[in-house]
Amino acid sequence: MAPRTTPASAVLLAAGLLVLTGCGTKVPGTAAAPSPPPSLSPTPDHAARAAAAEARHDALFPEVAAACAGKPTAVPSRSATPESLPTDPEARKYAENHGYKRQGTLTPAAQCRGDAHAARIKAALGGSEGKGAPRTAQELGALLTGMGYEPGTADVYASSTGNLSFVLSIPESGPCVTGHLTPPVSVKAHAVYVEGGCNEPRGGH
Template structure:
């Protein structure tokens, strides 16, 4: 028996189906391929709420020092405006030169609320040191550090120091809300509040020209 050769039309039809399948065309009676999953869009980082952070820090401060919080309740929290020359320097030549040479000592501006807290902490510490006369004040840096720690502050070892002549000093950043408080135990005892320096930190920068 002679084998029957398939008609040419059948061969062409089979070849066409193979080409259509390779190109992704859906052939009737066959399942469609699922579409590709969309790539996930990148998540955007939320913008930090600095006002909320400041309010939370102030609340923690008030919990640590309720007497200071009570004394400063209701004080404005906005930085007061101040008049200045266009470049912020004095017009007097000598004063201008001095300001330029000591610009590295420039401090920020405290709000009335921050100034009140700083002054209250300064008075609190000065009273613990025995007032201006310093009666019963610590005699060593270790004793001074222990006194400040016991009052709720967090001085690091470099923040409490003695000069070459043995005079004690300290620099503190008030926990949680600031500002800075600097003290010198050389009679008369001096304890003052101030803002951070423009160059950063509560310690007076060393430099200038």
């Protein structure tokens, strides 16, 4: 004669199964939940980002884009021989102490864009003589902003004697343009400094 299952024994049996399941024991006939696949973060495409930045630059400054179309975008290859320091002790010491002022290398396309922006700004400042150039930092900042260089991309400052200068990072594509309004007006393009940024580092090591 088969034993009869009472409601109380059924409750105890169900409770026992729950305890076994909670302790990690696999109940026959049940499948374990699959583990979620590991998340893979996409690798940033630096070439695509650079191309998109250049496209935005070209839309902002179409005349510069037209002047520099077709210029190579690769950095010129350097000689495998490391740069040698001067043999003269004083000159060697000077070179070592001013190594922090070293700049990076521009591609021909970036150099062209920088030179085109420098020429554009110098013309707006009145050429080498600076005829009609701004007389205050506020005026110089307003002139650069009016030419399409946003305030966040340029540092404009005046010396204690009132001489005006600016350091500009060309929007979207670089490079840098540094200008001094003390006659003769000087506006030149250059790469970022090895220590970072368009402003010349102050102090050596």
